[in-house]
Amino acid sequence: MFSTPSNPESVFTYGAPALKFGSGASAEIGFDLGQYGARHVLVITDPGVAATGAPRRIAEQLSGFGIQASVYEGVRVEPTDESLLAAVEHARAGGPWDAFVAIGGGSSIDTAKAVNLLTTNPGELMDYVNAPVGGGLAPSRPLKPLVAVPTTTGTGSESTTICVLDVLDLKVKTGISHARLRPVLAVVDPDLAMSQPAGVTAAAGMDILCHALESYTARPYTSYERRRPEERVPYCGSNPVADMWSERAIALLARSFRTAVRDGDDAEARGRMALAATFAGLGFGNAGVHIPHANAYPIAGRVRDFHPEGYPAGEPMVPHGMAVALTAPEAFRFTFEALPERHLRAAELLDPSAARPDDLSEYLPGVLTRLMRDIGLPDGIGGVGYTEADVPALAEGAMRQQRLLGTAPRPVTEDDLTKILTRSIALW
Amino acid sequence: MFSTPSNPESVFTYGAPALKFGSGASAEIGFDLGQYGARHVLVITDPGVAATGAPRRIAEQLSGFGIQASVYEGVRVEPTDESLLAAVEHARAGGPWDAFVAIGGGSSIDTAKAVNLLTTNPGELMDYVNAPVGGGLAPSRPLKPLVAVPTTTGTGSESTTICVLDVLDLKVKTGISHARLRPVLAVVDPDLAMSQPAGVTAAAGMDILCHALESYTARPYTSYERRRPEERVPYCGSNPVADMWSERAIALLARSFRTAVRDGDDAEARGRMALAATFAGLGFGNAGVHIPHANAYPIAGRVRDFHPEGYPAGEPMVPHGMAVALTAPEAFRFTFEALPERHLRAAELLDPSAARPDDLSEYLPGVLTRLMRDIGLPDGIGGVGYTEADVPALAEGAMRQQRLLGTAPRPVTEDDLTKILTRSIALW
Missing domain, CATH: 3.40.50.1970 (Rossmann fold)
Known part of the structure; x- marks a missing residue:
């Protein structure tokens, strides 16, 4: 999907804060x-x-x-x-x-x-x-x-x-x-998130999940041309350390996300969500995120009159995690062919009970869409007020996020984004 | 196995260096x-x-x-x-x-x-x-x-x-x-280890493996009484972050250890060993190690005339990784009953092809012993020159490592160590 580098990168970097975790x-x-x-x-x-x-x-x-x-x-x-x-x-x-x-x-x-x-x-x-x-x-x-x-x-x-x-x-x-x-x-400290309303848990949880899924399906670090040390960036592409964090974050979410949205007082589910957020952060903070995050910029930025539940009344907004999630199923349908095994593994980790569809490129989008429906997310970018007439401006806005799009596992054109956004107007 | 804490610890800590990895x-x-x-x-x-x-x-x-x-x-x-x-x-x-x-x-x-x-x-x-x-x-x-x-x-x-x-x-x-x-x-940089002799790869690799296995079977952080912040130590017991590193390190060793000992020029196996060493270090550096490492102190310290292959001639020595490994099978037989699921999972990760014995406490010791034999380690502490007459002094020396023994998943007496050491005189 990417052209083979003439002098492939052989080095990856990893950095993280120290962590103190727990009630x-x-x-x-x-x-x-x-x-x-x-x-x-x-x-x-x-x-x-x-x-x-x-x-x-x-x-x-x-x-x-x-x-x-x-x-x-x-x-x-x-x-x-x-x-x-x-x-x-x-x-x-x-x-x-x-x-x-x-x-x-x-x-x-x-x-x-x-x-x-x-x-x-x-x-x-x-x-x-x-x-x-x-x-x-x-x-x-x-x-x-x-x-x-x-x-x-x-x-x-x-x-x-x-x-x-x-x-x-x-x-x-x-x-x-x-x-x-x-x-x-x-x-x-998971206790600090106990008061979070369900709508915030749902949107923020989709942000965690997309961090993990996008890092996990990011361009492998070995697919880049070798960088000089001064050219290295914190986002170096998917790598063995980031992969480990991402896989573990997805598995933690599989066991806690629906429960934490349904019952905000479930301390065990909250604890798992907090751990998943930390793990996903430790992963994407070193691998990088791609198409769903690139799309999220204009989806949040061009909002007209959407007012999400659980957030302060007043100005219209599409919360970041929601803006990221709404095009994720279609983005992963598009990236599937670049790294099929990783997309399948991610779907399996996220919903071990889901059946594999005949068209394997539908597996992760299907698992994701069912989850989003269950936790009460809007039905696509149409659900937050966008129509087909908005797609060109959204695609143009996402194209500006070249730093993120460069982390996708295959080249992304404005036409590709237009298709992803159009198919994301309604998801179910 | 441990008495239930009246005010159980709810916090764990995690720290690590930044990492730059690769050829x-x-x-x-x-x-x-x-x-x-x-x-x-x-x-x-x-x-x-x-x-x-x-x-x-x-x-x-x-x-x-x-x-x-x-x-x-x-x-x-x-x-x-x-x-x-x-x-x-x-x-x-x-x-x-x-x-x-x-x-x-x-x-x-x-x-x-x-x-x-x-x-x-x-x-x-x-x-x-x-x-x-x-x-x-x-x-x-x-x-x-x-x-x-x-x-x-x-x-x-x-x-x-x-x-x-x-x-x-x-x-x-x-x-x-x-x-x-x-x-x-x-x-x-895995290239720096390419010149390592087979004997060094075997001993050092057992150190990696024991770091991972001991961290993974360490006393859970929640089994301690709650610590005040100034009482927290870098080794906080097994915890979700250390567990993740340890599991991944064991799985990497399963795919590379025998190959790296047999063929020191196999760059892929070397790369996996280097990654496993780093991962295990990132795990045990936060959870802690226990009985095999405690025993390793006197086993290395009281050496009389053992001269391992691949190490500089001259003074007698039992290399650290070897000293750690020689009592590991018996140590894990002893700790099995405290955390059976973890011992079984570790054995499965280390040798997915091994059959589960009827006596499940034999599973991890069996997998470990076969590995040690295959990579040319000495047959127990007898293989590096100790006899039954040395056991009391070795047990007494290991008892001094209370900081490490306190991380074991069940209380350890001098009598327990005596039994472990005696059974470790010959392993096969």
Whole structure:
């Protein structure tokens, strides 16, 4: 599917934060920060998570370890350049800080990555945003320790080197990516996600699942031309380490996803979801994601009036995990022929009870669609308000995510995306 | 098997170095050190590895990245307090260093950990050695980046927080263990192990396998009483992350171990062995090892005149992996009843073709013994010169390793060890 490289890549890289996992883990952050010598710490969160009381409680616990903590509650869900700058200005005014603690979903963790970068390195936000949107600069100085405390079981941001943002003037979703942005420690306390509404569990869970499925079906690292060390990127394609995390994450979801959506108080299912989110993050943070994530950018970005259950009322939105999921069945139908064995194995792991259809390319899409229907996701991109008339703009928007599309296991044209999006208008 | 904890542990921790894996990876270390801002670096290795030319070649490559590197070739295989002090004195005289690169087996990597500790922190070696042998002090200051480049596929030292040493005056093998000792980056280049003799591949491979098997059958973290954060240790008992690494390591060995011993030039088998060693290290470095490793201390320490094939002539020795392996079948027969499912699963992963015996406690010992016989290991501790008369001293020596024995899945008395050692005099 890819042309055979003349000098194939033989090296893969793997990086991850240290992990502290389990019920009660978030009560010990003060001790962990003390290990980094931190005395003056900024806690970064969003208003919704702040309202649960967890950030305040964690900040108070820090003082028990002799750490002076201040809480910033101004994170915007789905950060923009403006919201990041506001957070950076707040941090610059109150600093210097010895460390940062991000409490929340991907938005809080990503905001903390930007704050950490811009309070330790010279320059401004757009200097570091991926080219061609921004300057694509790499940080020249070390960052401070960032401890990430995910409260939604989904994003995997605690494991990755990426900060995603909307640049408002350009109406584009893009990111900053560098190994130094990765948190040093992920503290995953399943108790913090117990209050998550069913709709959030469903959307965030699809994000976990797509991280695992896309990493697992990403272009193998050996299919690239050999890179020089300075050309290596955190996303290096599927590889034996990422594969292991992805397989285990899919198997954990198979045993917990429907239960966790149905009964948010099922601690065992919640624990498995939290572990699956962590594992999937540890996988995709090194392999990469592809078509469903590329499509998710315009699907979320061009929303008109969809208001998902379980999310704050107000502005219309397609939650990230939902935006990723809606084209996933059709994306995997398209990628099947590039790596058939991996698609079959993924389907088998996700639903060991499902029968193999005669057309094997239908296996993973079928398993995925049944799951999405069971957990109450919208029926395709039509279910969040898009019609055939929107497809060209969505395809054009997804084509801009070349960094992600380059990780797909076969070349992807705008025409391919148009077909995938059109077939995704209704899924069942 | 253990008494039920009144307040069971609910938290586990996981830490690991970043990884760069693959053929040619060792040529890029200069770039990676540059990422840490290093300009003046000490390369630490032993005379045997130095003779292969790899350390000199790597040091020369560093200069291509603007890094000034000096090579210390004085590492002793099986480090002692004396050999570590010699390395520390050499490093103190030539320093300060921005970073360290250890090239070799566990001895070189462990020596580099001690050098890093004692050139960045106050005090002397015995202050940091585990109590009660030493002062058990924790480092008070950050260490420098240590890049570990394993050349024998076995020890897993590149992933762990431990430095093992013999204290000569006390005739005791002990260690220094702290999270800060862990290398920041493991560079695993399977090409560096291509010259390894069959006897070394066999012994080192048994070390990999026992890391995986002992971690996998270690006391579950939930079986301990809840620890306060300052009481947490790098070895926290078996847990979902360590389990995943261990299972995968065992499966990789099943497909490569016999081949790699038989044909040292089989690059695919070598690659799998290197990956298995890394995976097992990433597992046991967080779960812990137990009876076979405890027994290995006196089995190696009390050697009289055994000279293994493939190792330097001269002093008698029982290589570490061999010392670990010789009592493993009997140790797992003893631990079977504590966690039967895990013992069965491990046997199945290691030899999917083996038939299950009627007495299921024989399954894993049987699979292990057949493997050891096939790859040319000595027939039990009798094969390296011990008789029944030596058993009391060996059992007494193993009893001193309470830190390891405490990780076993059931309580272990001196009488239990005596039985295990006696039954291990001849295995087939």
